[in-house]
Amino acid sequence: MNNHPSHIAIIMDGNGRWAQAQGKNRTYGHEKGSEVVRSITTYCAKHPEIDRLTLYAFSTENWKRPKMEVEFLMKLLQKYLKKELPTYLEGNICFQPVGDLTSFSDSLQKTIEEVKTATQHCTGLIQSLALNYGGRDEVVRAAASLQASNTIISLESITAHLDCATDVDLLIRTGGDHRLSNFMLWQSAYAELFFTNTLWPEFTSDELEKIIHKFKKVERRFGGLH
Numbered sequence: 001m002n003n004h005p006s007h008i009a010i011i012m013d014g015n016g017r018w019a020q021a022q023g024k025n026r027t028y029g030h031e032k033g034s035e036v037v038r039s040i041t042t043y044c045a046k047h048p049e050i051d052r053l054t055l056y057a058f059s060t061e062n063w064k065r066p067k068m069e070v071e072f073l074m075k076l077l078q079k080y081l082k083k084e085l086p087t088y089l090e091g092n093i094c095f096q097p098v099g100d101l102t103s104f105s106d107s108l109q110k111t112i113e114e115v116k117t118a119t120q121h122c123t124g125l126i127q128s129l130a131l132n133y134g135g136r137d138e139v140v141r142a143a144a145s146l147q148a149s150n151t152i153i154s155l156e157s158i159t160a161h162l163d164c165a166t167d168v169d170l171l172i173r174t175g176g177d178h179r180l181s182n183f184m185l186w187q188s189a190y191a192e193l194f195f196t197n198t199l200w201p202e203f204t205s206d207e208l209e210k211i212i213h214k215f216k217k218v219e220r221r222f223g224g225l226h
Contacts (some may be wrong), residue, residue, distance in 0.1 A: 001090055003169075003215060003216050003218065003220060004049040004216065005049075005050065005165075005170035005212060006048075006049065006050065006051045006052065006169055007050075007051060007052040007053075007054070007166050007167065007168050007169050007187075008044065008053050008054070008168075008169065008170045008171075008172070008186050008209075008212075009053075009054040009055075009056075009168045009170070009171045009172070009187070009188065009191070010040070010053070010054070010055050010056065010172045010174070011056045011171070011174065011175075011180070011181060011183055011197075012033060012036075012037070012055055012056055012057070012174060012200040012203075013173060013175030013176075013177060013196075014029075014030050014174050014175030014176070014199030014200045014202075015030045015033040015200050015201060016030075016084065017029070017175070017199055017200070018032070018033075018199040018200070018201040018202065019032070020177060025074045027076075028212050029201055030072065030073060030076055031076065033200045034076060034080050035120050035201075035207075036200060036201055036203055037055060037057075037080070038084060038087060039205055040053070040055075040178070040203070040208060041053060041091075041093065041114060041125070041127050042087070042091060042205075043205035043208060043209075045092070045093050045124055045127075046091075047127040048124075049192060051125070051126060052125070052126040052127075052128065052132060052164075052166055052169040053125060053126070053128070054125070054127075054128040054129075054164065054168070054184065055129055055130065056075060056133070056183050057077065057129040057130055057131055057133075058073060058077070058099075058130070058131050058132055058133070059130070059132075059133060059182060060099075060100070060132055060133065060134035060137050060182070061134065061181075061182065062166075063103075063132075071177065074104070074105065077129075077131070078107070078108050081111050081112065082111060082115075084115075084176060085115055085119075088118075088119045088122065088127070089118070089119065089122070089205070091124060092123060092124030092125070093124055093125045093126075094114050094119050094121075094122040094123070094124070094125070094126045094127070094128075095116050095118065095119045095127055095128075096116065096126050096127070096128050096164075097128060097129050097130075097131050098129075098130050098131070098164050099111055099130050099131040099132045099133030099134075099138075099163060100133070100141065101131060101132060103132050110134070112113070112131070115184060130183065130184075133163070133183070133184045134182045135180070135183055135185030135186065136182055136185065136188070138141050138162055138163050138185075139158070139162070139185070139186055141151050141161075141163075142158055142161035142162050142203070143161075145161045146161055151181045158186070159186070162186060162187070164184070164187060166186075166187070167187050167190065167191070167213060168187045168188045168191040169191060169192065169202065170185050170191060170192050170194065170212070170215050171183075171191040171192070171193050171194070172194045172195075172196065172211060173193075173194075173196070174193050174196050174198050174199060174200045175196075175197070175198075175199055175200060176195070176196075176199075178195050178199075188194075190220070192215055192218055192220070194211050194214070194215070196211070198209065220224055
């Protein structure tokens with residue numbers, strides 16, 4: 001088999017545990033994790049067979065975390081986007097966030113929109129950060145949009161009204177857990193799932209390359225027979 005994963009989605013798990021193992025605060029792990037986001041995104045941008053990379057950055061459930069950690073994550077996200085804009089532009093990377101952004105501060109929403117607009121002309125890799133994202137919430141918002149526009153419900157119309165209308169080929173979760181955690185539920189209906197014990201701050205492009213190599217050997221039948 002010679003499959004290529006056009007859309008890779010990653011649940012970036014293990015930042016806090018990695019930091020605690022180093023004797024550091026959980027926030028240190030998030031900072032380190034943001035550096036890995038850059039390296040993995042850069043790797044994918046250099047491989048034209050990969051069209052889209054979606055990274056689970058902040059879920060609808062993450063608001064339940066301690067207030068101090070949530071506030072740090074908001075500041076880190078804003079800092080990351082401003083710092084990485086040149087990386088996006090140099091790598092011809094188009095930034096397309098997914099999720100309900102309305103819960104973020106006006107300042108953060110402005111930064112997200114600025115980076116999205118600044119990179120919309122880029123024709124290479126599409127990088128999506130899932131921000132205040134939940135798979136169920138995404139479907140509910142799509143259904144509400146269909147109802148408001150009086151559109152007939154169908155597989156095609158629901159898909160078209162999602163934040164991301166592109167099916168996931170390869171879904172990876174770092175950190176050792178084996179669950180989807182409400183991530184890309186609709187898009188991952190036929191995704192190949194790979195789980196690694198590696199904590200996100202230690203995840204490398206070499207490990208990603210090995211996973212992609214395994215993916216290419218999988219016979220994907222999509223419910224049919226070959």
